Amino acid sequence: MNKFEENTLSSQTIFQGRVIDLIVEEVQLPDGKTSNREIVKHPGAVAIIPITAEGKIILVEQFRKALERSIIEIPAGKLEKGEQPEHTAIRELEEETGYNCKSLTHLISFYTSPGFADEIIHLYIAEGLTKKQDKLDLDEDEFVEVMEVSLEEAVQLVKEQKIYDAKTAYAIQYLQMKRVVEQR
Amino acid sequence: MNKFEENTLSSQTIFQGRVIDLIVEEVQLPDGKTSNREIVKHPGAVAIIPITAEGKIILVEQFRKALERSIIEIPAGKLEKGEQPEHTAIRELEEETGYNCKSLTHLISFYTSPGFADEIIHLYIAEGLTKKQDKLDLDEDEFVEVMEVSLEEAVQLVKEQKIYDAKTAYAIQYLQMKRVVEQR
Numbered sequence: 001m002n003k004f005e006e007n008t009l010s011s012q013t014i015f016q017g018r019v020i021d022l023i024v025e026e027v028q029l030p031d032g033k034t035s036n037r038e039i040v041k042h043p044g045a046v047a048i049i050p051i052t053a054e055g056k057i058i059l060v061e062q063f064r065k066a067l068e069r070s071i072i073e074i075p076a077g078k079l080e081k082g083e084q085p086e087h088t089a090i091r092e093l094e095e096e097t098g099y100n101c102k103s104l105t106h107l108i109s110f111y112t113s114p115g116f117a118d119e120i121i122h123l124y125i126a127e128g129l130t131k132k133q134d135k136l137d138l139d140e141d142e143f144v145e146v147m148e149v150s151l152e153e154a155v156q157l158v159k160e161q162k163i164y165d166a167k168t169a170y171a172i173q174y175l176q177m178k179r180v181v182e183q184r
Numbered sequence: 185m186n187k188f189e190e191n192t193l194s195s196q197t198i199f200q201g202r203v204i205d206l207i208v209e210e211v212q213l214p215d216g217k218t219s220n221r222e223i224v225k226h227p228g229a230v231a232i233i234p235i236t237a238e239g240k241i242i243l244v245e246q247f248r249k250a251l252e253r254s255i256i257e258i259p260a261g262k263l264e265k266g267e268q269p270e271h272t273a274i275r276e277l278e279e280e281t282g283y284n285c286k287s288l289t290h291l292i293s294f295y296t297s298p299g300f301a302d303e304i305i306h307l308y309i310a311e312g313l314t315k316k317q318d319k320l321d322l323d324e325d326e327f328v329e330v331m332e333v334s335l336e337e338a339v340q341l342v343k344e345q346k347i348y349d350a351k352t353a354y355a356i357q358y359l360q361m362k363r364v365v366e367q368r
Contacts, residue, residue, distance in 0.1 A: 003254045004247040004327040014199050015206055017222040020300050022199055022206050027249060035325035037249040038201040040224055042300065063188040064298040065211060065221040070187040071298060078299075108342070111349045112296045113303055114248040114255060115262075116204050116226070121350070141219035143188040158292070165295045166305070166350040173354065177361040184368060 004030045042119035046089040047076035047167045050099060050126040056148040058097050072157055073168045085122040093126055095137045097146050102128025107174065112166060121167050151175050188214045226303035230273040231260035231351045234283060234310040240332040242281050256341055257352045269306040277310055279321045281330050286312025296350060305351050335359050
């Protein structure tokens with residue numbers, strides 16, 4: 001598993017933040033030379049594809065400061081310390097959309113930016129949705145607008161670059177493939 | 185486009201690195217309160233799905249220090265300053281695999297981690313491959329092993345978590361969908 005392993009010679013913590021930490025490590029390369037690796041530490045996250053009884057997808061629009069624009073994403077949120085991803089998924093779905101789900105199925109997990117970050121996203125499908133509350137239970141610095149769209153509308157949002165992130169693009173492509181397989 | 189926009193009150197550059205910069209911004213939230221945003225600046229990247237005449241996919245295995253393990257990915261690389269993504273794609277394909285391509289088609293672009301980073305990946309399909317050189321032209325600190333796999337083998341690598349990143353998972357799912365559509 002560890003082909004071309006790089007051994008850490010020294011490690012310097014540059015920043016410890018609310019969401020991420022930044023570490024710079026001096027490493028020994030497979031050929032014996034040295035190099036530096038800039039590494040962002042992230043607690044990991046979940047993302048949820050919530051499908052309503054009518055077959056619509058629940059999405060959230062929010063402003064992303066890193067991009068200086070708002071984009072439309074599937075609901076997602078960071079793992080809290082020691083929290084099981086399934087619990088995070090149920091919690092974030094309820095907080096961001098007001099829905100509970102009867103069924104939660106793990107679809108895939110993937111690293112988002114292996115070149116510089118250890119962020120992993122665990123992706124789930126949530127079905128059997130029931131509205132628990134109209135008022136959202138968002139974090140203090142979180143502002144989202146919830147929308148329900150058809151698969152066709154979601155595909156259009158990808159084309160218009162309103163859906164513009166990897167996890168949501170993966171989710172929409174998954175639903176497209178599922179539709180094609182079911183229609184065979 | 186800028187629903188729930190957050191205005192920057194102050195910006196502090198914490199780190200300027202070889203690959204990423206880290207900035208912390210104090211922002212004014214839509215409700216007038218303030219918060220901090222931790223933002224990783226990245227030059228952006230391309231990733232390429234190289235398909236051989238035999239229908240195999242060319243993948244590269246490399247050690248990812250952020251994950252402390254090696255994973256198998258589609259070829260990818262950072263944009264150099266002022267470089268057009270298409271040029272980066274052609275350059276990186278040749279450097280990492282030794283192949284030139286006759287046809288390069290843009291598939292999708294997406295942000296990888298909009299919660300904390302501005303990294304965007306432009307994803308291309310490369311076809312009409314010809315081997316230009318056997319020796320790879322890698323960066324000084326880059327060590328990769330090239331492999332050619334069938335779609336079935338790639339799907340198995342996803343299941344085994346040897347393929348474990350968003351761009352490669354998206355690419356394999358895209359090829360699976362293409363196969364299903366073609367077989368209808």
